[in-house]
Amino acid sequence: MKDPFTALFNESQAPDTDTAEESAEPEAPATPAPATPTPAAPAEPAPEVPVPDPEAEDGQTPPVYPNVGEWVDDWLLPNFRRELGGSKRRWxxxxxxxxxxxxxxxxxxxxxxxxxLQGGTANAVFYRDxxxxxxxxxxxxxxxxxxxxETPEPVPGNIIPPIWETAPTPEGWYRKKDDPREQ
Structure with missing residues (x-):
């Protein structure tokens, strides 16, 4: 399996043919191609890998994804696939x-x-923990x-459960921010 990060790095390191110095010797004329036509295979586009700027103005590395919605669509769901429905999972x-x-x-x-950004075993920690x-x-x-x-027709019971009820917390139950015990 080709590493998309390495491929992206290698492509960015390729010399620019438009600005490369020309050789002192003239090029030999190109030899004609063989007469047998070969069908061109469709080029498979390289997967797009978001590459963040190395460093933001404040010295922090910016996030790869600007929000959780894009991360769910572009990273999570393609990388976490399970069978849904019945007695299995719900989404x-x-x-x-x-x-x-x-x-x-x-x-x-x-x-x-x-x-x-951590390197080492951080990816394994992310999956495990x-x-x-x-x-x-x-x-x-x-x-x-x-x-x-998941049904083609709306199901009347397909609702988000209500927020659970709660009683007000009695005064003094929690310490306040300026409580001397918090010093």
Whole structure:
């Protein structure tokens, strides 16, 4: 398998033929091609790999993806594929409607953006500690998409569960910011 990062790097290092110095010796005339025609194979385009600027103005490396939505579309879903439906997993294409899913996926994207810069075993850590546990939980049959059903017709029960009720926290239950115990 060809490494897209290496291919991208090698293409950017190729000499520019328009500005290369010409040889002192004239080129020999080109020999004619053989008479047998060979069908041209369609060129397969190289996969587009987002390459961030090496350094932003503030000294921080900018993210590869500008937001979680583009990361989900361009990186997560192509790299995390599972069978959906029935007693397996659930996924709503409108995942952004679910606060829990949106928050978890944003945290997952931020972890990916951070760990991609670490090198070494950081990729394995991302998969082990972040991707698999979070995606397994989000797409579980009792996860946030528990009531999502893929059918051609709208299903009346295909709704986002309501926010759970909560009672107000009693005064003094939590320490306040200026509490002397926080010093």
């Amino acid at each position: 709503d294409p409108n995942w952004w409607r679910y606060e829990e899913a949106g928050g978890a996926l944003e945290a997952l994207w931020e972890a990916w953006e951070h760990l991609r 972040y991707l698999y546990p979070i995606m397994d939980r989000l797409t579980a049959t009792d996860g946030p998409f528990w009531n999502f059903h």
